[in-house]
Structure formats: C-alpha cells, structure tokens
Amino acid sequence: MQDTILTFLPALLCVLFCLCAMCILTLLQQYKKISKRLAVLLALILIAVTSVYYFAVRLPQQQREARLEAARLHFATLPVYRTIKTQQPALYQTLLHEYLPAVASGESDTLAQANLRPMLSELLSQRISYASSEALNRYMQVSLEQMKVLRKENNELCFKFLFPQVSGGIDSSKTFPAALRxxxxxxxxxxxxxxxxxxxxxxxxRYRADxxxxxRKLxxxxxxxxxxxxxxxxAGADKIKLCEMTIDLYQSVLALPANNSAGVLRIILDGNTR
Structure with a gap:
C-alpha cells in the first residue's frame, strides 16, 4: 500500500499544484488584478507545462525506477545469484551493478545475464579445486552436451566456446536452447x-595414470x-579437429568412475595434482 502511494504521489502533487495555481488565478481575476483572458491564458500555460514535465520527465523516470526495482527483485530470486549473494555478497553486488544498467537500457533478461558470464566463469574456475566430485561431473556433463550442440550447429562456434581466450567466446543466449541453458x-x-x-x-x-x-587412446x-x-x-589450427578431440577427451574422462573423473578434470581444468 505504501509503495502504491509513493508511486502516485508525484502525479497527485502535480494535480494539486495545478488546482492551487488555478484557484489563485481565479481569485486574481475576480478581484480584477488580472484580466479574464490573461487568467485563462496563464491557466492553459500552467497545465501545458505541468503535463510536459510529468509525461516527458517524471513518468519515464518512474517507469525506469519500477523496471530497476523489478529487475533487482528478480535477480535476487535466480538460483545461481541467490547462492552467490549468500556466499560472496561483494561479488553479488558487482554482478547486480552490471545487470541492472543492462536491463534499464532495454536489454532482455537473458542477454543481461549473458553479459555476466565472464565473471561467472572466473568464479567457477576459482572453485574447481574445491568442488565435490558430483558437482564437477554434473557441470562438465552439461558442458559436454553444449559442445555437441555446437558441433552440430557450427564448428566455428564450438571452437569459440572451447577457447574464448583465443576467439572471444559465444553468446549463449542466442546459441543454446532455453532448456539447455x-x-x-x-x-x-x-x-x-x-x-x-x-x-x-x-x-x-591414480588420476594422473587415468x-x-x-x-594414449586418443x-x-x-x-x-x-x-x-x-x-x-x-595459425592454421584445425578448428573442426580441435572440437572433435576435445569432445572425445571429456567423454573419455566422464566415462571413468565419479571420483576418478573428477580428479582427472581437476588436473585438466585447474592443474590440481593433489
């Protein structure tokens, strides 16, 4: 209820201001301080100025504030970012400050989240040595599925996905189906x-031997x-073969028993040989 009142308060104040000003103009006209024609002219100017201010300035500002607040609340409910908010509040605020301007500028929620992927990828890289075997295997199973989707779509995209440091990465919001995302x-x-x-x-x-x-098999x-x-x-690296060989590698690793596959993944992804 309080939020509703605050939303409409500027409009109510504009209306009250106009009414008060028109009352003053009416009184001035009645006491012959100004002519009737001038009173009408001033009233029309006042209404026009107030309307322009409200519809050109205040209303767009209110709409933008409403979008930002809705985006802020929505962001806090997203599972990944909700978890980050609990674990690393400072990082959450950094992500939120990147996300909100994108939404405010008119970008879709999907694209605004896609813009956060570099920071999210960096966080995942930092956590590889700490992730449980189940968590690491589950994440890499999805990554493997993504590689296979890209291989069917376009080998150039597959290469960009696997080696973003070389070719700049991909826009996952446009590349992967919603269910896979x-x-x-x-x-x-x-x-x-x-x-x-x-x-x-x-x-x-054991992991090194695996x-x-x-x-050797590859x-x-x-x-x-x-x-x-x-x-x-x-220069001249075969992107098609790189994609195929990488898929072969991760398929072979994920075929190992869970603890072994996770141990091998930590060596490949993080250089962790402990």
Missing part, C-alpha cells in the same frame, strides 16, 4: 553450493594432431 544454470548453482568448503584431495597418482591412459585415434590441443591459438 536452464540445465546449465542448475548445474552451476549445484556446483557453487558444493564448492565452498575445503580443497578436494584424492589419489593423485589421464595418461586416456591420452593418440591412437588422432595421432600427432592431438598436440594442437596444447596450442589452439596457433
């Missing part, structure tokens, strides 16, 4: 909820081409 956000939220404790440890020797076995299939995975930015 939703599964990704659920996987990210689960990842964040299960990567906020102690650093993960395990049988490092990775070496996978690399080398048997791809031969020396496998080496380009270490230098994707080199």
């Amino acid at each position: 939703e599964r990704e956000m659920m996987a990210i939220d689960y990842f964040l909820q299960h990567s906020h404790g102690a650093e993960q440890t395990g049988d490092a020797d 990775l070496q076995n996978i690399v 080398y048997g299939k791809w031969g020396s081409d496998l080496q380009i995975m270490n230098a994707p930015a080199e």
Whole structure:
C-alpha cells in the first residue's frame, strides 16, 4: 500500500499544484488584478507545462525506477545469484551493478545475464579445486552436451566456446536452447553450493595414470594432431579437429568412475595434482 502511494504521489502533487495555481488565478481575476483572458491564458500555460514535465520527465523516470526495482527483485530470486549473494555478497553486488544498467537500457533478461558470464566463469574456475566430485561431473556433463550442440550447429562456434581466450567466446543466449541453458544454470548453482568448503584431495597418482591412459587412446585415434590441443591459438589450427578431440577427451574422462573423473578434470581444468 505504501509503495502504491509513493508511486502516485508525484502525479497527485502535480494535480494539486495545478488546482492551487488555478484557484489563485481565479481569485486574481475576480478581484480584477488580472484580466479574464490573461487568467485563462496563464491557466492553459500552467497545465501545458505541468503535463510536459510529468509525461516527458517524471513518468519515464518512474517507469525506469519500477523496471530497476523489478529487475533487482528478480535477480535476487535466480538460483545461481541467490547462492552467490549468500556466499560472496561483494561479488553479488558487482554482478547486480552490471545487470541492472543492462536491463534499464532495454536489454532482455537473458542477454543481461549473458553479459555476466565472464565473471561467472572466473568464479567457477576459482572453485574447481574445491568442488565435490558430483558437482564437477554434473557441470562438465552439461558442458559436454553444449559442445555437441555446437558441433552440430557450427564448428566455428564450438571452437569459440572451447577457447574464448583465443576467439572471444559465444553468446549463449542466442546459441543454446532455453532448456539447455536452464540445465546449465542448475548445474552451476549445484556446483557453487558444493564448492565452498575445503580443497578436494584424492589419489593423485591414480588420476594422473587415468589421464595418461586416456591420452594414449586418443593418440591412437588422432595421432600427432592431438598436440594442437596444447596450442589452439596457433595459425592454421584445425578448428573442426580441435572440437572433435576435445569432445572425445571429456567423454573419455566422464566415462571413468565419479571420483576418478573428477580428479582427472581437476588436473585438466585447474592443474590440481593433489
């Protein structure tokens, strides 16, 4: 109720101001201080000025404030950002300050969230060594599904997705179906909820051996081409093969038992050999 009153208060004040001013003009005219014609002219000017101010200035400002408040409330309900707000309030505020201007400028919610992906990706990278095996495997299963979607769509997009540091990344809001984006956000939220404790440890020797076995099998299939995975930015790198080999790599890793696959993923993604 209070919010409703505050919303309409500026309009009510404008109306009251006009009424008071017109009453004063009427009294001045009655006491012959000004002519009737001048009183009518001044009243019309007053109404015009007040209307222009309200509809050209105040109303757009109110609408923008309403959009921002609605966006702020919506952002706080999104699972991933709700979790970040609980775990890292300062980062949440940084993300919110990036998100709100995008929405205010007219961008869709999907695109405004897509603009936050670099910061979100950086957070995930920082958490890899702390994520539980289930959280890491679940997230990488979705990433693997994304790679396969991109391989069907366009190998150039697949390359950009895998190596954003080389070619600038992709706009996931335009590339992936809504259902896949939703599964990704659920996987990210689960990842964040299960990567906020102690650093993960395990049988490092076993994980290295698993990775070496996978690399040997991939080398048997791809031969020396496998080496380009270490230098994707080199001129002439085969983007189609890079996409295919990366998919083969992660499929092989995720086929391992859960703890082993997570241990290998930590080596690949974070260099964690503990």
